[in-house]
Amino acid sequence: MTIWDGLIWGGTALTAAGLVGLAWCIVTAARAKARSLAxxxxxxxxxxxxxxxxxxxxxxxxxxxxxxLGIMLGN
Structure with missing residues (x-):
């Protein structure tokens, strides 16, 4: 495993964490709308x-x- 492979996998993990955050935002906003908050x-x-x-x-x-970046520099 090279440093570029680590960059690719680290970027993948960061992207996945961002997607989890986006899903949290969708669920939280939907729940707030359903509750009809003040x-x-x-x-x-x-x-x-x-x-x-x-x-x-x-x-x-x-x-x-x-x-x-990892894909481009890794080759």
């Missing part, structure tokens, strides 16, 4: 969901960048 509670919940969503998207993008 306006203040809905805003607080969605504020948290948006922050996690942005972090999850960033993790997924960085992970995919690592995978592409």
């Amino acid at each position: 306006d203040d509670q809905m805003r607080a919940t969605m504020r948290k969901v948006v922050a996690v969503n942005m972090a999850a998207l960033a993790a997924s993008v960085l992970g995919l960048m690592f995978v592409v």
